[in-house]
Amino acid sequence: MSVKVLGLLGSPRRKGNNELLLDQALSGAQSEGAKVEKMVLNDLDITPCQACGQCLSTGECVIRDDMERIYPELKLAQHLILASPVFFLGLPAQAKLLIDRCQCLWAGRNALPHPERSTQRRGLLILTASGSDLRQFQPLLSTVRAFFATLGITYRGELLFGGLEERGEVLHHPGALERAFEAGAKLVKGEEIGPLLPQTPFYPIGWVRNSYREAPPEGWERTESELVIEPEVEPALDGLEDFSHLIVLFWMHSAKYEGQVKIHPQGRKEMPLVGLLASRSPHRPNPIGMTVVRLLERQGRVLRVRGLDAFDGTPIIDLKPYLSSDEIPDAKRPEWVRGLEKGGIG
Numbered sequence: 001m002s003v004k005v006l007g008l009l010g011s012p013r014r015k016g017n018n019e020l021l022l023d024q025a026l027s028g029a030q031s032e033g034a035k036v037e038k039m040v041l042n043d044l045d046i047t048p049c050q051a052c053g054q055c056l057s058t059g060e061c062v063i064r065d066d067m068e069r070i071y072p073e074l075k076l077a078q079h080l081i082l083a084s085p086v087f088f089l090g091l092p093a094q095a096k097l098l099i100d101r102c103q104c105l106w107a108g109r110n111a112l113p114h115p116e117r118s119t120q121r122r123g124l125l126i127l128t129a130s131g132s133d134l135r136q137f138q139p140l141l142s143t144v145r146a147f148f149a150t151l152g153i154t155y156r157g158e159l160l161f162g163g164l165e166e167r168g169e170v171l172h173h174p175g176a177l178e179r180a181f182e183a184g185a186k187l188v189k190g191e192e193i194g195p196l197l198p199q200t201p202f203y204p205i206g207w208v209r210n211s212y213r214e215a216p217p218e219g220w221e222r223t224e225s226e227l228v229i230e231p232e233v234e235p236a237l238d239g240l241e242d243f244s245h246l247i248v249l250f251w252m253h254s255a256k257y258e259g260q261v262k263i264h265p266q267g268r269k270e271m272p273l274v275g276l277l278a279s280r281s282p283h284r285p286n287p288i289g290m291t292v293v294r295l296l297e298r299q300g301r302v303l304r305v306r307g308l309d310a311f312d313g314t315p316i317i318d319l320k321p322y323l324s325s326d327e328i329p330d331a332k333r334p335e336w337v338r339g340l341e342k343g344g345i346g
């Protein structure tokens with residue numbers, strides 16, 4: 001008997017980027033012998049969850065609307081694909097309405113297929129956004145993963161496409177439709193779809209305190225800053241005061257990355273155009289800053305340091321002692337770096 005793959009379209013825009021991608025993914029699933037069905041959430045009558053709590057004791061929703069026929073579909077489909085645009089860094093209301101109404105499935109989860117069977121049920125997420133920064137997909141990934149988990153479906157992969165604003169723009173996105181087709185086929189075959197975007201990987205262990213609020217001033221190499229470490233992390237500093245220098249990793253929270261891949265270092269047109277990753281520009285996909293500083297003093301959870309290239313309020317994500325293995329005296333650098341190095345090469 002063929003397996004069934006259910007595709008949910010979260011976008012209200014017909015023949016838009018998500019519908020084109022979802023159709024491809026469903027065709028891919030079909031090519032592996034699956035039966036497929038597409039549901040256009042915008043066409044359904046779904047009342048928002050009223051948090052009445054009745055499902056908590058019964059596992060059933062009391063609201064009478066299109067969800068009555070969707071619940072069995074959600075339970076019976078072997079695999080599920082959700083294709084949705086990013087709206088205000090979240091899911092469009094059409095998709096969120098359906099997800100919220102799955103509270104009764106969460107409440108009645110014992111009635112769902114046994115967790116051991118859930119590895120047999122697989123889920124794929126397709127998202128599109130007009131911005132090209134991958135981080136804008138982050139906030140709704142947790143919601144979607146929780147949705148799949150509630151249905152007893154193993155989250156197997158995601159296809160994230162930025163830079164898609166206009167209806168149908170995905171048709172000009174190299175390889176996008178092919179990737180969606182292939183992902184649909186792999187979902188049915190149970191093959192790896194690709195690496196998953198990590199869930200928010202950092203939390204600040206402390207904050208930078210100094211007197212500059214924007215770009216560090218001329219001669220920042222000689223300025224002093226304080227690293228104010230969170231109280232619960234303080235014991236983790238023990239022993240750091242025995243090192244003269246530290247590597248400080250920080251999150252450049254004011255950086256603005258807009259998908260640029262080539263830049264003139266420090267925005268100076270007389271500098272050669274180089275790949276973003278060949279520079280120290282703060283405006284990068286993951287705005288992680290790194291500076292080697294001199295440790296002047298530790299007072300409890302406050303470290304006084306010299307030469308930090310980060311401004312007041314910057315979250316610190318890690319500290320490491322500077323070791324002799326970090327020193328590479330004969331390291332090669334291109335010509336353009338030499339003139340800039342004193343002031344950083346961003």
Ligand SMILES: Cc1cc2nc3c(=O)[nH]c(=O)nc-3n(C[C@H](O)[C@H](O)[C@H](O)COP(=O)(O)O)c2cc1C
Nearest residue numbers: 011013016017018085086087088089128129130131
């Ligand atoms: C109400 C609304 C909110 C949006 N919010 C965002 C956003 O926060 N970030 C973003 O990059 N794109 C945003 N977009 C753009 C859509 O995500 C993008 O155009 C998407 O590719 C549309 O997919 P579709 O063609 O399947 O409808 C928004 C669009 C609308 C209509």
